[in-house]
Amino acid sequence: MKFFIDTANLDQIREAYDLGVLDGVTTNPSLMAKEGIKGKNNILKHYVDICNIARGGDVSAEVIATDFDGIIKEGEELAELHPQIVVKVPMIKEGVKAIRYFSQKGIKTNCTLVFSAGQALLAAKAGATYVSPFIGRLDDISTDGLDLIEQIVHIYRTYGYDTQVLAASIRHTLHIIKCAELGADVATCPLQPILDLLKHPLTDSGLAKFLADASKTKTK
Numbered sequence: 001m002k003f004f005i006d007t008a009n010l011d012q013i014r015e016a017y018d019l020g021v022l023d024g025v026t027t028n029p030s031l032m033a034k035e036g037i038k039g040k041n042n043i044l045k046h047y048v049d050i051c052n053i054a055r056g057g058d059v060s061a062e063v064i065a066t067d068f069d070g071i072i073k074e075g076e077e078l079a080e081l082h083p084q085i086v087v088k089v090p091m092i093k094e095g096v097k098a099i100r101y102f103s104q105k106g107i108k109t110n111c112t113l114v115f116s117a118g119q120a121l122l123a124a125k126a127g128a129t130y131v132s133p134f135i136g137r138l139d140d141i142s143t144d145g146l147d148l149i150e151q152i153v154h155i156y157r158t159y160g161y162d163t164q165v166l167a168a169s170i171r172h173t174l175h176i177i178k179c180a181e182l183g184a185d186v187a188t189c190p191l192q193p194i195l196d197l198l199k200h201p202l203t204d205s206g207l208a209k210f211l212a213d214a215s216k217t218k219t220k
């Protein structure tokens with residue numbers, strides 16, 4: 001399973017990349033706003049900065065337009081920015097049409113805001129590179145988001161769709177582990193859940209004991 005980091009924060013992207021486990025980055029308008037990035041030129045420059053840190057990884061950049069012509073115009077501009085850019089398009093009627101258009105032009109897409117298997121089926125049929133089911137937001141409304149991952153993986157494997165299941169809106173380590181068990185192709189999450197995967201109290205106590213015993217073997 002690939003690991004993407006879900007942030008527009010350059011320091012956090014650098015930290016995840018330096019750990020050696022980062023395969024890509026996802027952003028959205030809320031994450032860009034959180035970093036205080038304002039104005040078209042600054043936003044476009046920020047995407048290029050992200051691509052240069054996450055060298056070789058796919059970087060999702062979201063369109064703001066919701067009409068077909070607007071999505072195409074914005075998406076083509078984003079795609080021209082850097083070869084790592086993946087155009088992130090919302091799961092709406094005009095978005096599905098745009099995904100088909102981008103797919104025929106060889107432009108990678110990430111279909112975002114997916115909350116049902118039916119939506120995921122449409123995204124795959126339109127030729128999306130990635131589909132992003134938001135599991136945390138489903139959990140927030142008392143619906144098990146992981147069930148949706150299982151459903152989509154099953155459908156895609158049954159029919160051999162190339163679209164990769166990008167589990168999004170991940171909140172904690174158990175989400176990551178369960179997504180891996182269920183066969184998600186990618187998990188995108190904030191830095192903290194990735195770092196939390198490192199933790200185990202037996203690792204800490206075991207290391208403390210090894211270091212204490214190693215100090216006994218030192219010659220004076």
Ligand code: E4P
Nearest residue numbers: 006026028132137168169170
């Ligand atoms: C990723 O592509 C999504 O935009 C993101 O995972 C949404 O996460 P949230 O539900 O924590 O905002």
